[in-house]
Amino acid sequence: MPKKKKNKGKKKKSPQKNNNETQAQEEEIQPAPETTVSTTSAAAVKDRQQTLRELSEALYKYPKRTKKEDPNYHHEFWDNQPVPRLDEDVTETGPIETKTVDQVRQQPYVLPSNFEWYCLDLTNKADLDDLYNLLSQHYVEDDDNMFRFNYSRPFLQWALMPPEFKRQWHLSVRVKSNKKLVACITAIPAKIRVHDDQVDMVEINFLCVHKKLRTKRLAPVLIKEITRRVNLEDIWQAAYTAGVVIPKPVARNQYWHRSFDPRKLVEIGFSSVPRNSTMARMIHLSRVPEEPSIPMRPMVEADAPQVCKILSEYLLRFKYTPILNTEEVKHWFLPRENVIQTYVKEEDGVITDMFSYYCLSSHVIGNDKHKLLNAVYSYYNVANTVEWSVLMENALVVARRKDDKDVFNCLNVMDNKTFLLDLKFGPGDGYLHYYLYNWKCPKMEPGDVGLVLM
Numbered sequence: 001m002p003k004k005k006k007n008k009g010k011k012k013k014s015p016q017k018n019n020n021e022t023q024a025q026e027e028e029i030q031p032a033p034e035t036t037v038s039t040t041s042a043a044a045v046k047d048r049q050q051t052l053r054e055l056s057e058a059l060y061k062y063p064k065r066t067k068k069e070d071p072n073y074h075h076e077f078w079d080n081q082p083v084p085r086l087d088e089d090v091t092e093t094g095p096i097e098t099k100t101v102d103q104v105r106q107q108p109y110v111l112p113s114n115f116e117w118y119c120l121d122l123t124n125k126a127d128l129d130d131l132y133n134l135l136s137q138h139y140v141e142d143d144d145n146m147f148r149f150n151y152s153r154p155f156l157q158w159a160l161m162p163p164e165f166k167r168q169w170h171l172s173v174r175v176k177s178n179k180k181l182v183a184c185i186t187a188i189p190a191k192i193r194v195h196d197d198q199v200d201m202v203e204i205n206f207l208c209v210h211k212k213l214r215t216k217r218l219a220p221v222l223i224k225e226i227t228r229r230v231n232l233e234d235i236w237q238a239a240y241t242a243g244v245v246i247p248k249p250v251a252r253n254q255y256w257h258r259s260f261d262p263r264k265l266v267e268i269g270f271s272s273v274p275r276n277s278t279m280a281r282m283i284h285l286s287r288v289p290e291e292p293s294i295p296m297r298p299m300v301e302a303d304a305p306q307v308c309k310i311l312s313e314y315l316l317r318f319k320y321t322p323i324l325n326t327e328e329v330k331h332w333f334l335p336r337e338n339v340i341q342t343y344v345k346e347e348d349g350v351i352t353d354m355f356s357y358y359c360l361s362s363h364v365i366g367n368d369k370h371k372l373l374n375a376v377y378s379y380y381n382v383a384n385t386v387e388w389s390v391l392m393e394n395a396l397v398v399a400r401r402k403d404d405k406d407v408f409n410c411l412n413v414m415d416n417k418t419f420l421l422d423l424k425f426g427p428g429d430g431y432l433h434y435y436l437y438n439w440k441c442p443k444m445e446p447g448d449v450g451l452v453l454m
């Protein structure tokens with residue numbers, strides 16, 4: 001769900017997945033042959049098939065195709081941006097347009113007269129509160145408006161203040177008369193590898209317009225102004241994700257959900273008890289071990305060079321990844337309570353494996369009993385000396401036992417599909433689309449993606 005989002009992909013709910021869909025799902029993602037739960041006995045296979053069917057039915061139907069997914073849909077804004085058209089079959093790789101800084105407009109784009117641009121200072125409590133409140137009330141919701149992301153203040157500082165961040169890229173719009181914050185869009189610097197190219201670009205996130213100002217074409221102005229500010233720094237490409245389909249996704253990924261608290265998830269409408277199953281059975285399926293099965297410990301600062309090394313080597317297997325230096329690894333991976341957790345497996349001073357997840361709750365809209373859905377999202381993981389399902393079961397244990405979360409969410413990026421079914425993740429009803437601005441490249445499979453944005 002929520003993550004991702006979203007409509008940035010994410011969430012939720014209800015059953016009624018038909019048999020064809022269930023079967024298709026099982027065919028799409030097969031468990032890794034070497035996993036711990038594999039067995040050849042007919043009874044065990046049957047039991048496993050039943051479990052997988054229940055998990056698939058319990059969670060999240062597929063979204064309907066919307067009008068905008070029609071390749072002939074006219075996109076007034078996007079059809080005039082340096083991105084491939086929806087019906088374009090891209091076979092080449094590289095920039096779509098090339099400009100120089102002296103060609104960039106010097107003046108900010110003009111807003112309606114009652115609004116003004118403002119650069120947020122996220123070290124300032126009042127500015128951080130303003131951003132938190134805007135997003136908390138107006139950011140991404142699921143299609144049925146049952147859940148809305150609740151990015152915490154410390155999360156926003158983590159997500160938006162990596163090394164070399166720029167305040168002028170924490171762009172917002174205020175009402176001139178009372179200074180109320182009503183819209184925002186953010187960029188942070190990032191070096192990204194796409195296929196064989198390493199490109200200095202930005203990651204765009206937190207595009208948000210106050211609900212009362214929607215459909216007035218403010219979003220294109222925000223996008224054009226952040227583009228101008230990024231171009232002024234001689235940067236011409238961007239990476240971003242969204243639940244919506246616009247010209248043109250590089251990849252389409254799906255969220256998977258591992259329930260820890262099925263009773264709560266059913267009470268809030270995030271999931272449901274499938275036909276032929278019971279709540280008791282769902283609770284049984286959702287159990288996680290009491291203790292981790294392998295010795296792993298929270299990452300500390302001195303681990304950063306080794307974490308950087310094993311992660312960088314692992315990411316070489318994929319086609320769309322970040323390139324991180326040691327300072328960036330410290331920022332993105334050192335544990336921060338209820339924001340980011342990273343655990344490493346170390347033997348004789350050598351770090352071989354890691355898992356990490358970030359913590360992001362969602363508001364449960366209009367539910368008297370539950371106010372928050374407490375979720376974690378798989379971030380970057382490396383399994384060199386243990387099987388994927390063993391490593392990630394330990395992540396589940398820590399998220400459930402230490403962080404007391406309701407659900408563990410995971411995209412089918414990188415090698416994640418190898419452990420999803422074995423660890424009893426079920427498919428979500430939303431897709432997260434990956435994009436590149438001003439960079440064309442051939443479409444990728446979900447497992448080619450090695451990038452996780454918040």
Ligand code: MYA
Nearest residue numbers: 075076077078206207208209214215216217218219236238
């Ligand atoms: S994804 C999260 C997006 N945020 C939300 O979903 C929060 C809730 N929704 C809202 O706040 C509003 O509905 C938003 C649209 C702000 C989304 N990405 O102003 P409008 C196009 C890109 O009348 P509104 C994230 O943060 C739409 O197709 N474009 O619409 C990554 C249409 O264009 P066209 C989008 O509903 C953001 C136009 O906007 C999105 O009032 C990456 C309509 O404008 C979307 N998610 O506001 C941004 N949604 O007519 C791109 C709608 O052509 C970055 N639209 O179809 C590009 C790179 C920039 C930097 C480049 C540097 C080199």
